[in-house]
Amino acid sequence: MKTLFFIGLLTAGSTFAQLIETNLETGIILLPVKDRATHAMLRASLRENDPLLRIQGLVALQTIRDPADLELISQMTNDPIATVREQALNRPPPAPVSVIKAPTNPAEVRQGLSNNSRLTQQLAVDAVAKLQLTDLAAELLPLLESSDSVLRRHVCEALGTLRVEQSAALARQLARDDDPFVRRAAAEALVAIHSDQGRAALMELLHHQNALVRAESARALGGWRQPAIATMLHPLLLDTDAQVARAAADAIGQLGNPASRQPMLAALTKCQPFAQARVVWALGALRATDAVPALIELIKTGSDETQSNAAEALGKLGDTQAVLPLRKVLTDMRSHGPTTRQRAIEALRLLGDRDSIKRIMQIITEKIVPPPPGSNEPSYDMDDTRAEGVRYLEYLGIPALGEQMLAKLTDMPSYTLRQVIAGMLSKLNGQPYMAAYTTDCRHYLMESSDGEYYPQSPPPPGVVPVP
Numbered sequence: 001m002k003t004l005f006f007i008g009l010l011t012a013g014s015t016f017a018q019l020i021e022t023n024l025e026t027g028i029i030l031l032p033v034k035d036r037a038t039h040a041m042l043r044a045s046l047r048e049n050d051p052l053l054r055i056q057g058l059v060a061l062q063t064i065r066d067p068a069d070l071e072l073i074s075q076m077t078n079d080p081i082a083t084v085r086e087q088a089l090n091r092p093p094p095a096p097v098s099v100i101k102a103p104t105n106p107a108e109v110r111q112g113l114s115n116n117s118r119l120t121q122q123l124a125v126d127a128v129a130k131l132q133l134t135d136l137a138a139e140l141l142p143l144l145e146s147s148d149s150v151l152r153r154h155v156c157e158a159l160g161t162l163r164v165e166q167s168a169a170l171a172r173q174l175a176r177d178d179d180p181f182v183r184r185a186a187a188e189a190l191v192a193i194h195s196d197q198g199r200a201a202l203m204e205l206l207h208h209q210n211a212l213v214r215a216e217s218a219r220a221l222g223g224w225r226q227p228a229i230a231t232m233l234h235p236l237l238l239d240t241d242a243q244v245a246r247a248a249a250d251a252i253g254q255l256g257n258p259a260s261r262q263p264m265l266a267a268l269t270k271c272q273p274f275a276q277a278r279v280v281w282a283l284g285a286l287r288a289t290d291a292v293p294a295l296i297e298l299i300k301t302g303s304d305e306t307q308s309n310a311a312e313a314l315g316k317l318g319d320t321q322a323v324l325p326l327r328k329v330l331t332d333m334r335s336h337g338p339t340t341r342q343r344a345i346e347a348l349r350l351l352g353d354r355d356s357i358k359r360i361m362q363i364i365t366e367k368i369v370p371p372p373p374g375s376n377e378p379s380y381d382m383d384d385t386r387a388e389g390v391r392y393l394e395y396l397g398i399p400a401l402g403e404q405m406l407a408k409l410t411d412m413p414s415y416t417l418r419q420v421i422a423g424m425l426s427k428l429n430g431q432p433y434m435a436a437y438t439t440d441c442r443h444y445l446m447e448s449s450d451g452e453y454y455p456q457s458p459p460p461p462g463v464v465p466v467p
Helices: 016-022 036-045 051-064 067-078 082-088 106-113 118-130 134-145 149-162 167-176 180-193 196-205 211-221 227-238 242-255 258-267 273-285 289-301 304-317 320-331 338-350 357-365 383-396 399-408 415-429
Strands: 433-435 463-465
Touching: 036 051, 051 067, 051 082, 067 082, 106 118, 106 134, 118 134, 118 149, 134 149, 134 167, 149 167, 149 180, 167 180, 167 196, 167 211, 180 196, 180 211, 196 211, 196 227, 211 227, 211 242, 227 242, 227 258, 242 258, 242 273, 258 273, 258 289, 273 289, 273 304, 289 304, 289 320, 304 320, 304 338, 320 338, 320 357, 338 357, 338 383, 357 383, 357 399, 383 399, 383 415, 399 415, 415 433, 415 463
Parallel strands: none
Antiparallel strands: 433 463
16 A cells, blocks of 8 residues: 655645635645545555554545545544544544643733743743733743743743833843843844833943854844944944854845945955855945945855845946846856856846846756756756746846747746746736646645546646636
8 A cells, every 4th residue: 555645735624715725825726636546545544554644534534525435434433543533523632631721811921920830931921922911021030030041032022022121131131141042032122122221232232242142232233223323333344253244234234324335345355254245235235336346356256145145236236337247147157156147137137138138048948057066967047046037038028038938948847937937928918827737736745556637737838828
């Protein structure tokens, strides 16, 4: 007998309406059964020695609700295992006696906070946030001394949700906690509370001896929405710790202060490589047009991340002198990765380039990636890169290019890529297209000797007008 794997499609207690609601995005087609082979295997699973498999088979057949299965299901009420019999009767097994329920009122919350059980305390902390019990915020602070880092994180998250002024306690936790998730939660809570006291505490922590604390504080200040804060972060661009410099660059880019352009440009060649990639991104976010020559050079010499961020930044800066270097990215396959090519295509589109059609058409339709060592077979570029190429053709707005692309797609693209192609054709041709459903739309795996029943795979490229 073949082994059956239930993954995602048939779930206990699901109705057809629920299944349809949860599968709108992927376009899965729901029939009484997916195919005859699957139905036969579901029935056969009721004869498995493993009771868990018998239960899963029952759940699936009960979800399908085929009248032909009723007699088989009723026979399972005589199964030697009680839980199988319960499922055959469609009665869920009794809940464990030791289930801990979340408190629902202030009295239960107070009792839970003082309980010795970590789980009970955690549920009480979450209830404080959910019920917006702001008068209990101070009672959460002693739990920051707990040895349980998960409980400490939940306390920080609850304080951020309540937005009650507890900035001093949160800043202290950020400075001393050894768990990075707790530090992150404390920093995010300070941003959520958004008080002057919290901002001052974060600025002071920019000078903390622990680099991880400095980095987390810089990251938090990036979400403060006050551009003037950026000037306090400029010195950190050359911090001895690359994580701090990277966090500072990211925060400066988010704050968007034009006064940061020159300090960022000065740090571009001096900062560590790990931080350089985010400095490059920030220069694009700040619209630092003076950085164009340096960014063009980094496309050739930077790390993969730096190259891709440089291509993205050049698209934002709008300087057409970047067009030729960006085109070269699309042809120099061994010097640039797929993400850099994706960003280069996007940048060319933003710069209004209309003369890269031939190469971008090749990226979409041909195996242009050189074979890896030990192989003689080239491959298609990554789906995200090919999808960006499709969006470039859509931007050009020439329906004939869409037809040309379809004629050249001799292999079936992935379902995700077919969706992008369908969107392009819908716009260019003025009528709705859809990605045809094939076996790559399944939500489960199966083995069968009975062959395919439905869906039948359409011919490439698998994009058809909406019927």
